[in-house]
Amino acid sequence: MTLEKAKERVDILSTKLHDLNKRYYVDGVQDISDQEFDLMMHELQELEVEFPTLLKTTSPTQRVGGEPTKNFKTVAHESPMLSLSNTYNKEDLIEFNDRILKDLNTQVDYVCELKYDGVAISLIYEHGALIQAVTRGDGIQGDDVTVNARTIRSLPLQLVGDYPERFEVRGEVFMSKQSFEENNKRIELENIDRIANNKKAQILLANPRNACAGALKQQDPKKVAERKLDVYIYGIVGQVETITTHFDGLNRLKEWGFNLPNTFEKVTSIDEVWTFIEKWGKNRHDLPLETDGVVIKVDSEEFHKKLGATAKSPRWAIAYKYKAEAAKTLLKSVTYQVGRTGAITPVANLEAVQLAGTTVRRASLHNANEIARLDLHINDKVYVEKGGEIIPKITGVDVSDREKDAQPLEFITNCPACNSVLERQEGEAQHYCLNITSCPPQVKGRIQHFVARKAMNIDSIGGETIDQLIEKGLIANVADFYDLTAEALSDKMERFKDKSIENLLNGVIASKNIPYERVLFALGIRHVGSTIAEKLSEVFKNIDALLSATEEQIAEVYEVGGQIAKSIINFKEAPENLFLIDRLKAAGLQFEVVEKETVGTLEDKLFVCTGTFEIFSRNEMHDLIKEHGGKVRTSISAKIDYLVAGEKAGSKLKKAEKLGVTVLTEEEFKNLIEG
Known part of the structure; x- marks a missing residue:
């Protein structure tokens, strides 16, 4: 078959298969048998193999084409995807x-x-x-x-x-x-x-x-x-x-x-x-x-x-x-889950009940306060709703249907995973297991957090790999990643071939270039999310400065406050955490800010950006502010030097005008940067 004839046939098959696909999946009409459809698809695939130049990304054969991807590229929306009131x-x-x-x-x-x-x-x-x-x-x-x-x-x-x-x-x-x-x-x-x-x-x-x-x-x-x-x-x-x-x-x-x-x-x-x-x-x-x-x-x-x-x-x-649907069912028991920070979350196990089109068997009870508020007893008949039609929650108890000798539900005193005594800090609703070194769910949870995309981004290490690494005694904490060798992995890891070993070790090596603020987030300090880690790194330029700061000094950092400051103090007071940081330092991780050369135009000026923009995306604007020596903030106060207001700027613009904050258009911001 000539290329010209092949192209003609490929076009006919592609058009026909696209049409049949729409008729079946959109219109609900099946015009031909599955076998006839498959034969046409097979013919198209063979032609595309024989004439590779005829293969297009829009071909019906490409619906399940492509190799697995390890990372999804982040893309800025051309127009923001707003939520609805x-x-x-x-x-x-x-x-x-x-x-x-x-x-x-x-x-x-x-x-x-x-x-x-x-x-x-x-x-x-x-x-x-x-x-x-x-x-x-x-x-x-x-x-x-x-x-x-x-x-x-x-x-x-x-x-x-x-x-x-x-x-x-x-x-x-x-x-x-x-x-x-x-x-x-x-x-x-x-x-x-x-x-x-x-x-x-x-x-x-x-x-x-x-x-x-x-x-x-x-x-x-x-x-x-x-x-x-x-x-x-x-x-x-x-x-x-x-x-x-x-x-x-x-x-x-x-x-x-x-x-x-x-x-x-x-x-x-x-x-x-x-x-x-x-x-x-x-x-x-x-x-x-x-x-x-x-x-x-x-x-x-x-x-x-x-x-x-x-x-x-x-x-x-x-x-x-629509109002969330409710159903009544039996509370059979309560189990307790342990998070990576040691937080204990009670989960109600329910007699299966149909709710908003799905079968509900479990519902979160959040913490001891919620159990007390509901006055739960074992074998209670409880009302269950789906919050936002997604997450089941218990909203009440049918007390009239309660057994006379029913026993109140009491929150556990020991960790369900390692049996350590639970503690509850003043002002917190959550109970915690403080056995951070050997409580299995905490160990795995912290490791998963450490390798995650927004932290160290070691994408070759998934949940099953972590399980096997722990089970084989190759890692007990995140610092152990940096002691792994190809020989040890080859000897002990099952179904782990040379390419998997190479990818894992390359990912570990590459993580040594992750910047300080993300390493700080990766440590998994309670309440320190990625944004807070970035704020802390602006003030405490290296880990030693942060660990030597007082609770008051940490609390004064923009958007940090007392609870996070107390959590950081608790973290540094645990010797095992300091030992872990010393090992990670020795492995070559970034524990201080690498100062980028800045133009200095904005000289520590504080900026808030709001609204939608045409010249820059929001992230590009934030990067430009930092590159030129400025700092990005998220809320308006009298300390803010500039508000960059795009189209549809709302309450932040009104507050800035009221406080006398200088307001810039996107064009004026561009001129300021280039100025």
Whole structure:
């Protein structure tokens, strides 16, 4: 076959397979048998192997293509993924409508859409082809999961019709109820031995939303494909010249090949909005996926621009959340989990009950205070709700159904993992196990924290590897990573080949270049998150300066305060922690700030950035401030020198103006940097 003939056949097969795929996964219509479909796919694959130049990223064969990825690249959103303001009652909806009418001085149409319980995603198409898929992340930036998104059968890789040359859409990736059940059945069959040992609850997927989020972050796209995720698209970002209303935009998206539910409606009043809410409040559990509310949007795109947005939410949309469903069930027992910091979390084991479309068997009880507040007794009949339709929680007890001789539930006094006596510090709700050196869940938890992406980023070391390293006696704490040798790993580690050993050791070596603030975070000091670690490193330029500081000096650091200061003092008073730091120093980790050469234009000036920007992303702006000698802060006070205010700046701008803080536009900030 000539290249020209092969190209012609590849184009025919690709078009046909894309169409069949959409018909089956979006429209629910099966036009040919599975065998016929597979034969066409096989023919296309063979042609792409024989003529490699004909293989495109949009080919139907690439749905599960690609190698596993070790890291997801962080990508800044071209436009922030704002969250919606929530309401739980009709009165707030009426207020929302009154504000809209007052601001616009005219009647408006609304579009009502169901609010689905999944993972928000941003998708960019160029020339009709999917080129990028990014998770919501923190709203400013997210993870590039394009290779995984391609495995979602209802997501078009190539659009049809008269679509824009380049545009962005947003939607919700989800796992249907059917897929959730099928996944758990498959997992159960694959893990029959472990389930026989009473570990079923630890192995099965907990709920569709969490399962979807976990699947989307799998490193191997083939495993993502196994989870059978789905996606609904709910809007176009920015304006398309020929689309003037949100409702028209949704219908155009369907024409281009996107998967949209058939539940959205255009209405002309807030009363009709409420009718839509009541209708789906009764019918939503008949849907193939979980939904926890309704999103109400002003229809006119022109009105979107006029109404604008706050720093966090668009002013032209609001989400109505349905009241969490409740069910009554039996409290069978309480087990206690040990976190990496030694914090003890009680977990209620319940008689299985159906709640918001999933089976609930466990619920967090948080701490001893919550157990006392609920006045829990063994074998109580308790009321369970799903907070935000995701996390089960016990909200009350049916005292009238309590047995007369029922015994009050008493919080444990000893660690369930190592039997050490628990302690509870003054002013804290949590009980802690202080056996940090040999309490197994703490040892593993601290090691997992240390190697995590935001800490030392040793991505070749996962949970199973850590388990085996501990079990074989190769590590007992994080400093032991830096004593590992290829010989020891080869001798003792099972199913660990040369490439795995090389990756692990290279990851350990590379971690020696991680900057001080991340090493400080990696130490796992209670209450010291990544942001606090960065603030501490600005003041205490090396670990010795921090460890020699008084509690008062630490507490004075911006955004730190007394509780964190006390935690750091407690950390340094434990000899084993100081010994660990000495070993990590000897291994060559970065325990002091490496001062970058700065231009010095901003001379220790304090900056807050708010709103949305066009020239720089928020992270780029923060980096420029630091590179030029300034410091970034997150809240407005009289000490702040400059507020850089982009579009849709909200309360921070008002407070800055009230306090007399100098306000800069993005252009003025650029001139200041370049000046």
